[in-house]
Amino acid sequence: xxxxxxxxxxxxMEINRELLANAFExxxxxxxxxxGEEALAIINSGTHVxxxxxxxxxxxxxxxxxLENMNHTGKIxxxxxxxxxxxxxxxxLMDAYHLGAVDVIMKPYLMQFLRCRVDHMVxxxxxxxxxEEIVHEQVAQLSALNQSMIETLATIIEFRDxxxxxxxxxxxxxxxxxxxxxxxxYPEYALPRTEVEKIVNxxxxxxxxxxxxxxxxxxxxxxLTDEEFKTMKLHTVRGCEILQKIPSIMTEDVYNYSYDxxxxxxxxxxxxxxxxxxxxxxxxxxxxxxxxxDVYDALTSPRCYKKAFSHEKAVEMIFNNECGVFNxxxxxxxxxxxxxxxxAHFSILGEQEME
Amino acid sequence: MSMIDELQTLGVNTEEGLGRFMNKAxxxxxxxxxxxxxxxxxxxLPCFENGDLQAAxxxxxxxxxxxGNLSVTPxxxxxxxxxxxxxxxxxxxxxxxxERILPIQEKIIACILANA
Numbered sequence: 001x002x003x004x005x006x007x008x009x010x011x012x013m014e015i016n017r018e019l020l021a022n023a024f025e026x027x028x029x030x031x032x033x034x035x036g037e038e039a040l041a042i043i044n045s046g047t048h049v050x051x052x053x054x055x056x057x058x059x060x061x062x063x064x065x066x067l068e069n070m071n072h073t074g075k076i077x078x079x080x081x082x083x084x085x086x087x088x089x090x091x092x093l094m095d096a097y098h099l100g101a102v103d104v105i106m107k108p109y110l111m112q113f114l115r116c117r118v119d120h121m122v123x124x125x126x127x128x129x130x131x132e133e134i135v136h137e138q139v140a141q142l143s144a145l146n147q148s149m150i151e152t153l154a155t156i157i158e159f160r161d162x163x164x165x166x167x168x169x170x171x172x173x174x175x176x177x178x179x180x181x182x183x184x185x186y187p188e189y190a191l192p193r194t195e196v197e198k199i200v201n202x203x204x205x206x207x208x209x210x211x212x213x214x215x216x217x218x219x220x221x222x223x224l225t226d227e228e229f230k231t232m233k234l235h236t237v238r239g240c241e242i243l244q245k246i247p248s249i250m251t252e253d254v255y256n257y258s259y260d261x262x263x264x265x266x267x268x269x270x271x272x273x274x275x276x277x278x279x280x281x282x283x284x285x286x287x288x289x290x291x292x293x294d295v296y297d298a299l300t301s302p303r304c305y306k307k308a309f310s311h312e313k314a315v316e317m318i319f320n321n322e323c324g325v326f327n328x329x330x331x332x333x334x335x336x337x338x339x340x341x342x343x344a345h346f347s348i349l350g351e352q353e354m355e
Numbered sequence: 356m357s358m359i360d361e362l363q364t365l366g367v368n369t370e371e372g373l374g375r376f377m378n379k380a381x382x383x384x385x386x387x388x389x390x391x392x393x394x395x396x397x398x399x400l401p402c403f404e405n406g407d408l409q410a411a412x413x414x415x416x417x418x419x420x421x422x423g424n425l426s427v428t429p430x431x432x433x434x435x436x437x438x439x440x441x442x443x444x445x446x447x448x449x450x451x452x453x454e455r456i457l458p459i460q461e462k463i464i465a466c467i468l469a470n471a
Contacts, residue, residue, distance in 0.1 A: 013420075014389065014392070015389040015392075015393045057413055086419045086423060108420075108426065111375055111376065112377070
């Protein structure tokens, strides 16, 4: 048996609503609204509406304003809207079409035809919505799978580097906090939340190139020789070469962020970083942020060649440029969110590892 | 004589109206029964008297739709003309047309009320 769907009838004239209700009540559940305001309250309440039969000229909120709101909320893609009209102006009808109305039904209408048109469109939209949901679920599954592959890869590298996989998680957390804070303070660095999330996911692979560095150098307990350091620095470039070979495990955006972060997370504001010697805002803000997060994490974590420094000591060293020069705006943002950074960071790291 | 037959003599296209309501006479009569209130809610002549041409157009447009759906053809055509003339910037012509159809409207409403 066909599932009963709900149709919303919007008209300021009771008689018009009744007419339509009579035509559809056999096959549908009916909701009625006597103006646009009531209609939007129903549409935006989460009630499942399979179609809207909408009058254009109404008091308070008119039909075009209902369509505008449905565009704004994205509901117009999920619910077919039929304009039921007694020949409004051509401009009004064109506006309605441009705002996503699927059909214009002129009064007087024949009930049978109207029902056929609405039935077909409801079926089409249900089918489309189902398909979109399936695709959405599959994309989410695929994306989660890819992300877990990326994280697995990063964790393997971390273990090889004498560290636990938690380094990756800490860097992601710090990147998130710093990107959000700097965007709030400096509009020129503000990015939409969706982009920040992509950057956070991309930060996972910042050290992927370390897989190409010999164990003797990567895990050397003492200071590296100049020659060894030169090899160590290659992990940025090697990382990009690896990413170029596995572009399909991530979306294009994440690939671009990952590539940039991987190559430039050791660049410094004064141009004395590597591998390209970029300076200032030649370095993207996300690469700068991951660089600072990486330094903070390296300082506050135990490594095979050193013990962990305290949060206060690490901050002092960063502000004294002991780990290279950072963007003053980034340092200001870091200062503003320092407590959040400390709490998030040490909740993962665990106080027992502190010096 | 049934209400539908009486209305036919007043120019209502009841055959078309019944067809529109899937030949359910009771349903058609029930909807016709709502017409007096709809007309009272959208009275158009007072709008002309108050000089509110915009309200006159809205009300005439509303009644045009209602009359069309119920196949009250003389009033549907009359209100269509009122709307057209108002949109063309001829309020005097629109009012003249409205005053022409109001006696017909009165008779149709009286017939519906008498059969209520």
